[in-house]
Amino acid sequence: MSEISRNGVSGGGQPGRIGIGLELDDIHLKILEVLRENGRISVAALAERVGISRANAYTRFEALRADGAIKRFTAEIDHLRAGLGITALIFVTVRQQMWKQFRAELARMPEVEYCAITTGQHDAMIQVRVSDVAAVHSMVTDRLANIPAVKATETVFILDEVLRRPYVLPSDRDAARDRSRQQRRPAQEAQGDVPLGKMRFVGAAEGRAALRKDD
Amino acid sequence: MSEISRNGVSGGGQPGRIGIGLELDDIHLKILEVLRENGRISVAALAERVGISRANAYTRFEALRADGAIKRFTAEIDHLRAGLGITALIFVTVRQQMWKQFRAELARMPEVEYCAITTGQHDAMIQVRVSDVAAVHSMVTDRLANIPAVKATETVFILDEVLRRPYVLPSDRDAARDRSRQQRRPAQEAQGDVPLGKMRFVGAAEGRAALRKDD
DNA sequence: GTTGAAATTAGTACGAA
């Protein structure tokens, strides 16, 4: 239902400030940190937790919304309680130059919670939530297979969701860096004794060639 | 940071009510629907949008929270603005009976936004957000590879996030069913003319055997 | 960027339908 911002792999670096928009300082990040944990906190309480005045908190709060740094506030629902106990990932190979059609069809499938375009063997990954396993089957064979843009799919089930953080922020990363610095050997040394063979990075070209049977 | 509820593939069916807890009626679902779009709406405004009294809305709101149907409220942050423009998926093969260790290590990696245990070729999928591509590399080769529980990884980059719905609810599914009923031929007939060969379901056993080189 | 006081709104309690 909502298009979300592009994550170009091309534009690496420059943390803290990308494109036009608000310059985010430490207090902004602190506000985001509180808000992602408790989206319903009052601005007054937020001001206190962050250590600034209420008026300041209101100004910054509004600025973050207007700037788009905060995209929206949402309630996290327990899917099991809501009757959608089955979660699956469907990896989709899309016929090139039919992306537009694929996207349009996705928008018409409400059981799709998330869709990302990826490098690697497949072109897209979609996550669906349904009430039973049969619904996954019918989703894939009935709905997805009938989209001409879809060349092939591969489905796996999610057995358990171990972790879901509301949204990751740079401050977390910094905190982790500080934490690990005290008990970790230097990066170069550490990288040296890693069995590199077991780690594999899959670029778009490499993986796709392997799967290209038809077309 | 937060363990979330299990999605047993075993328990199919019985939509709307699973396990002990609140019986969710249409008004409950309507409340959830409003709240997932606007997590900061006042209960008064919520009552009006759902068409119930303020007092009733407070009661139901509290019941939903107490029951756990609403897990939490959160702000969705624009990662690009927050300086985390790179997103990657890392598929991890975990040494059996080392899950506990794997989970513990995950909790210490703040760049991990999501982790799910899956069927198929790999055992888990983790989604990470970092500031640049180099950070993905160091994350995989430096941090993940040093966890004994990790047998192998496969990394793909997310080029674009097409869709993110706050959380899918059964009401969406019903709406879609009603929509498609009017312009779709019966399911049996539709399934008959699908080229089934291009669709693949990957169970845990099948896929895992293919990747088991060492161990 | 801060504080404090007015206006508004949110949350609670309780009796009636």
Added chain:
DNA sequence: TTCGTACTAATTTCAAC
């Protein structure tokens, strides 16, 4: 259960510092 109202507490706005 749900609704309506009255009451209390809190939040937001706005002004002066």
